[in-house]
Amino acid sequence: MRAANTNTAIATKTPTRLLEYVTVVVAGQIFGLPIHRVHDVFVVSEMTTVPLCPPEISGLLNLRGRVVTAVSLRRRLGLTDASNGERRMAVGLENCGEAHGLLVDEVGEVLELDHAAMQPNPVHLDPRWVGLSQGVHQLKDRLLIILDVDAVLAFETEREVA
Numbered sequence: 001m002r003a004a005n006t007n008t009a010i011a012t013k014t015p016t017r018l019l020e021y022v023t024v025v026v027a028g029q030i031f032g033l034p035i036h037r038v039h040d041v042f043v044v045s046e047m048t049t050v051p052l053c054p055p056e057i058s059g060l061l062n063l064r065g066r067v068v069t070a071v072s073l074r075r076r077l078g079l080t081d082a083s084n085g086e087r088r089m090a091v092g093l094e095n096c097g098e099a100h101g102l103l104v105d106e107v108g109e110v111l112e113l114d115h116a117a118m119q120p121n122p123v124h125l126d127p128r129w130v131g132l133s134q135g136v137h138q139l140k141d142r143l144l145i146i147l148d149v150d151a152v153l154a155f156e157t158e159r160e161v162a
Helices: 155-161
Strands: 017-025 027-034 039-046 057-063 064-070 088-095 096-105 106-114 135-136 142-145
Touching: 017 088, 017 096, 017 142, 027 106, 039 057, 039 096, 057 096, 088 106
Parallel strands: 027 142, 064 096
Antiparallel strands: 017 027, 017 106, 039 088, 057 064, 088 096, 135 142
């Protein structure tokens, strides 16, 4: 019987950690939201404005009998509101027990990406966006910015600190 050679390198394939992201588009830029944070995707029909609220809050929505705070991702990113009268889409998220509808220009597809392939934010990325991003994925023809949902919905806390 021959002894096994312990010096032989065994090729082990490092398992990839695939994560799924719901893609959304705002002002032509594609963003990814971790799918485990997304509860709903819906068309916004009626919204009630709230006086004296932070500018990021567009109003309140009624989603199947539940009050949902509508947060404008455009405003959160420091962009102006869209001027067109197209239908508005929202992604339902929950944070700290509160329901939020993140208003976006459009909702795309679900992408499954390798977490190890995520790159740090580019140095030229708008500083307002850096604090809301976990990193980026280079797609075939676009740059996908992965949003940090907690940071996107933490605007009220930022005001309290300021």
